[in-house]
């Protein structure tokens with residue numbers, strides 16, 4: 028597409044779609060016009076792919092996830108469609124700022140963190156690989172809350188990304204599916220009729236997901252909840268105005284909010300309703316499509332693979348069995364077999380508090396037929412395996428992990444260590460019964476968004492050096508290795524990183540009014556705020572370093588900028604205290620004349636996908652410091668490494684694999700192993716002993732305790748200090764000393780600029796394996812048994 032054609036397309040949409048003329052158009056109008064112009068190009072390719080999937084009778088993958096953290100879509104679309112040049116030229120011609128347009132797009136935050144972002148990367152990789160696939164999610168009106176700080180405290184505000192028209196989606200009112208809840212069951216022999224007492228409508232909204240070079244496109248289908256009967260005119264005419272709108276309001280509640288917690292399962296009825304609503308609509312849609320193409324349901328596992336993203340859609344098993352058995356008349360055992368061979372389940376956590384369970388009373392009330400079927404599935408599984416325990420339904424609850432396991436033909440972990448721990452802990456007994464079921468598929472990230480798009484300077488250097496094949500064959504980044512021995516090339520690499528750091532410094536100065544020196548170590552920890560992720564350990568190390576500088580301000584300290592980003596679950600008081608502490612520390616430290624040359628603390632609010640894209644390319648040091656055994660994988664760790672940051676980290680999640688790939692000598696390892704954590708935790712008094720043994724740690728804790736960062740309220744952080752001193756389940760104190768040691772190794776290493784840059788470049792060269800293309804190929808081979816369509820280049 029030429030620049031002139033692009034310009035004409037933008038102007039056309041500005042006038043005829045947006046209804047504005049160039050004189051009165053605002054940034055928003057221009058953004059919408061550009062989005063429609065780009066979207067037109069995508070739609071052709073998307074239809075082509077959809078037609079081919081049908082014509083070639085391909086097996087499809089259905090990715091069911093309660094979360095899709097897709098972020099902004101415009102730049103992604105422009106890059107994948109190779110339209111940057113024509114867009115940039117056209118905008119220049121029209122006198123419109125590219126940056127302003129890009130920044131104007133709301134960041135679609137239909138997810139909490141890692142699990143949701145993984146789903147988004149997978150969608151992009153599936154499209155890039157030419158794999159016929161469809162993502163199914165919920166079209167939350169309000170995504171993850173917006174985070175603000177008020178006197179350093181986190182304040183949550185609703186995120187209303189749908190307030191403006193959403194350029195990327197197509198409403199599909201013709202795809203409306205009835206979803207029932209409650210009511211009663213009438214059994215007829217083995218089968219039953221379910222008569223729900225409440226019915227809602229799930230309405231589809233489709234967003235095209237285009238792969239690299241526009242060679243394939245898939246659909247992300249998001250369900251909106253609508254009332255069966257809309258506005259009650261009779262009631263309104265009787266003068267009952269509020270009540271008239273009630274059914275609509277009730278129904279909409281279901282797709283209104285994303286539950287903002289990852290990891291602490293709350294057992295809320297609305298959440299269970301959301302899960303069933305999402306899953307039932309998706310299963311119906313999948314079967315409708317299947318039955319339009321084939322007439323034998325026994326073929327389902329050959330033509331469809333349903334992946335459930337954690338247990339959140341795990342009701343898919345019983346729901347599929349219910350339709351096959353009750354509605355289509357297939358024998359119960361055969362129905363279970365078909366469902367199992369179609370479904371597979373990804374586990375993302377071993378933390379007991381995050382494993383979903385539902386009380387039998389609530390489940391029985393809301394999904395009476397499913398409750399019966401779960402018991403029959405348990406019964407069948409007992410007969411199959413000759414066991415008498417291991418039920419999904421026990422102790423008055425339905426355990427969704429067990430249900431997911433029993434109803435899947437494959438269950439996967441998300442990093443090598445995590446998968447091994449699944450086998451030896453949470454799923455130990457089930458694994459022994461089904462030793463071939465658990466497989467590992469180490470997570471990945473899409474290199475299109477997480478390198479090409481977010482880091483244009485480094486990407487250009489890479490492409491200038493090895494060509495652009497790496498973009499969809501990230502293993503090619505290996506070809507950079509010889510360049511890392513070339514001083515001239517390393518200088519260019521350093522220049523790219525430095526320019527990224529200058530950009531970030533300018534942004535920090537403008538938005539947060541903090542001045543940072545781009546020559547400092549940019550040390551970044553961004554992720555949800557959690558005790559197991561140990562942001563407080565990083566804070567303690569920051570305090571200890573600060574105190575050390577104060578003791579001796581004229582020694583040769585290595586300047587650092589400690590950057591934090593992340594949201595705390597609104598009810599997770601401890602995590603919110605960690606946020607508050609970080610902000611209180613920033614206030615004190617950033618204005619300390621003795622230390623501020625050497626140490627700054629920066630905590631930009633509202634960490635999201637877009638902020639990650641800004642921060643990660645500018646990082647020198649990636650903090651991956653979770654208590655070993657707790658972080659299933661991590662995916663931020665991969666993004667940092669790919670963008671040439673060194674990692675300081677524990678042997679946890681995918682850190683283990685990152686370290687193997689980049690080389691142990693290029694990784695700042697510290698801390699106990701998962702096994703050591705388990706033994707050490709059992710030894711009473713571990714925290715007190717660790718504190719007594721490390722005066723730096725003791726002093727840092729004492730500084731918090733005595734109000735060093737909250738003089739107006741010295742006891743403010745007693746929750747944190749008391750917990751760390753007496754309990755410390757996550758081993759902050761016991762790992763602190765080694766963490767401090769590793770941080771000083773970082774200082775020493777950073778002193779040799781050229782060597783640091785060489786290792787940073789090696790990180791980029793050696794982490795192409797973490798492309799989500801590789802992950803998706805793994806699922807295709809080990810889990811889905813599916814092939815991609817041969818790809819055709821854009822005309």
Ligand code: 26Y
Nearest residue numbers: 141142289290292375441658659660661662
């Ligand atoms: C049940 C509900 C409260 C719940 C909601 C969301 C439970 C868990 C979650 C989300 C979990 C999550 O994001 N897990 C992360 O998944 C990533 C992708 O596999 C991993 O990299 C990361 O280690 C893991 O914490």
